[in-house]
Amino acid sequence: MAEYHVIDLYFQGIPQAIAVFAIPHEGGVILVESGPGSTLPALVCGLERLGYRLEDVTDVLLTHIHLDHAGAAGALARRGARIHVHPRGAPHMVNPERLLASAGRLYKEDMDRLWGYFLPVPEEQVNIPQDGQPLELHGHVFVPYDTPGHASHHFAYLWNDVLFTGDIAGVRLPGSRHVRLPTPPPEFHLEQWRASIQKLLQVPARQWVLTHFGPVDDPQWHGQRILEILDRLDAWMQTHMPQMPDAETLTQQLLAWTWDLGQEDGLTQEEHERYEKVNPTWMSALGVQRYWRKFRAQA
Numbered sequence: 001m002a003e004y005h006v007i008d009l010y011f012q013g014i015p016q017a018i019a020v021f022a023i024p025h026e027g028g029v030i031l032v033e034s035g036p037g038s039t040l041p042a043l044v045c046g047l048e049r050l051g052y053r054l055e056d057v058t059d060v061l062l063t064h065i066h067l068d069h070a071g072a073a074g075a076l077a078r079r080g081a082r083i084h085v086h087p088r089g090a091p092h093m094v095n096p097e098r099l100l101a102s103a104g105r106l107y108k109e110d111m112d113r114l115w116g117y118f119l120p121v122p123e124e125q126v127n128i129p130q131d132g133q134p135l136e137l138h139g140h141v142f143v144p145y146d147t148p149g150h151a152s153h154h155f156a157y158l159w160n161d162v163l164f165t166g167d168i169a170g171v172r173l174p175g176s177r178h179v180r181l182p183t184p185p186p187e188f189h190l191e192q193w194r195a196s197i198q199k200l201l202q203v204p205a206r207q208w209v210l211t212h213f214g215p216v217d218d219p220q221w222h223g224q225r226i227l228e229i230l231d232r233l234d235a236w237m238q239t240h241m242p243q244m245p246d247a248e249t250l251t252q253q254l255l256a257w258t259w260d261l262g263q264e265d266g267l268t269q270e271e272h273e274r275y276e277k278v279n280p281t282w283m284s285a286l287g288v289q290r291y292w293r294k295f296r297a298q299a
């Protein structure tokens with residue numbers, strides 16, 4: 001049975017925050033995700049431990065183009081890798097100006113420290129898979145599933161009976177039953193997210209593998225839990241959003257709600273803070289605000 005390896009990028013020195021997954025083959029190694037530019041040295045170490053160099057990476061499958069998942073793809077392309085990316089994300093990997101400007105507005109002076117360099121991917125090294133069309137790479141087959149909701153440019157990839165879920169399956173730290181949904185701007189969309197999870201629950205996978213962080217062996221429970229959280233978030237928004245709170249107020253309110261959800265799962269203060277580092281509520285609040293204004297607020 002083929003196996004995959006989890007490479008921990010120790011993002012900002014935090015273990016189990018961002019993962020890259022490595023799948024060896026006869027001519028090198030395939031990666032799912034590249035991680036950000038800032039953790040390229042950690043990726044090099046992780047690959048070395050498996051017996052590979054950056055030059056051995058033949059293919060990178062990106063679940064979506066957020067910087068924590070795709071930032072180092074250009075650097076890998078420079079060393080020869082082919083980059084597989086959703087049709088809506090592909091143009092931004094080739095011409096990243098708008099992607100970087102939009103991230104810059106969010107992260108401001110923290111941009112470089114958090115994410116490092118982002119090199120564009122040469123167009124001839126980009127491959128654009130299509131929803132449900134199997135992709136055969138060096139004897140491995142991946143089936144991409146279009147899964148908007150967290151981002152409009154999002155794929156989950158089925159490989160054997162393992163589903164690499166990117167961010168559509170949320171954040172769940174190892175050993176925990178607590179699930180959090182990152183709802184960042186500009187594309188968080190509640191109804192699309194629900195439909196994507198319903199779609200993935202039909203996919204024959206024994207395991208879901210989260211970029212934040214690692215394998216989940218109870219995918220049916222996990223998927224149902226996400227649907228439940230989406231319903232509760234919907235109800236929460238209907239209570240809080242009609243007052244149109246400013247971003248700071250909204251962040252505080254959403255943080256209180258998130259804390260309560262954590263309490264239901266028995267989360268300690270320390271665990272709560274780890275989740276916040278991986279998936280900050282201020283970011284989710286901005287996504288909720290944008291979604292509400294665009295799709296739900298009465299004109």
Ligand SMILES: [Zn+2]
Binds near residue numbers: 066167
């Ligand atoms: Zn993301």
